[in-house]
Amino acid sequence: MQTSRGRRRAAGTPSAPRVVEDVAAERPRDLHRDARRRRGPFRQVTEFAAASGIGQKAGIALAATGLVLTVTVPATSPVMATDASGNAPLAASAVSPQISADIGAQIDFSRSAVVTQADPDGKLKQLLSAQSAGSVTRAASAGTLAAPLASLTTASPFGYRVSPITGGSGDFHRGQDFVAQCGTSVLAAATGTVTFAGWHQFGGGNRVVIDHGNGLETTYNHLSSFNVKVGQTVSRGDVVALSGTTGASTGCHLHFEVQVNGEVVDPMGWL
Incomplete structure (x- = not known):
């Protein structure tokens, strides 16, 4: 129902x-x-x-x-x-994910050489490969060479001075003198090849010359002894000699020269 x-x-x-x-x-x-x-x-x-x-x-x-x-x-x-x-x-x-970049952006996976302050020889090589040593400005060359002694105390500077030997004025000092007791380790200022190691007949006494390429050379003078030979490759900071007072010298010290295309320049512009 x-x-x-x-x-x-x-x-x-x-x-x-x-x-x-x-x-x-x-x-x-x-x-x-x-x-x-x-x-x-x-x-x-x-x-x-x-x-x-x-x-x-x-x-x-x-x-x-x-x-x-x-x-x-x-x-x-x-x-x-x-x-x-x-x-x-x-x-x-x-399509996911989407890929985009600013106009003109370059994506490059190749490895490029990077020169940093931790590679001073690389910096010097780059500087000299870009231009000859003679055209390098003081601002660009400053700091590219290492100190030739563990501790630098300047003495007689580069340029005209009164001769410490003859006392005459107008003497041209070809390098920078640094205070050093006889027997102090003398260091290579940069990597290079030894082109001279012997007695310098024009007052340098025992002398070592290192060629760094592209017209740049450094010389180390008045040495008591040296332990390198011509043709030897040395690295920055290697001990190449011991300081002394040989040649035209009035006491133990290091006479350090920088030569550009055979002409001496102020070493302080490279240190």
């Missing part, structure tokens, strides 16, 4: 069927999604890098490290890439 409530429900207007919206059916199908998934993120990055002109090498580095570099590539139309089968082009925005 039906109740009045049940009769009213049966006699009422049937409810409209519920409509379930198929969102997935309305979404446009990405025909190339499966192909991209099969290639994997590593290949996606390298292919896009090659297609956009950045280069396969850069793309491999980015994919290997997992880094995302945003690069803006100058173009008059959208950058397009194709899938692995060479089918219809894909918009760059469909």
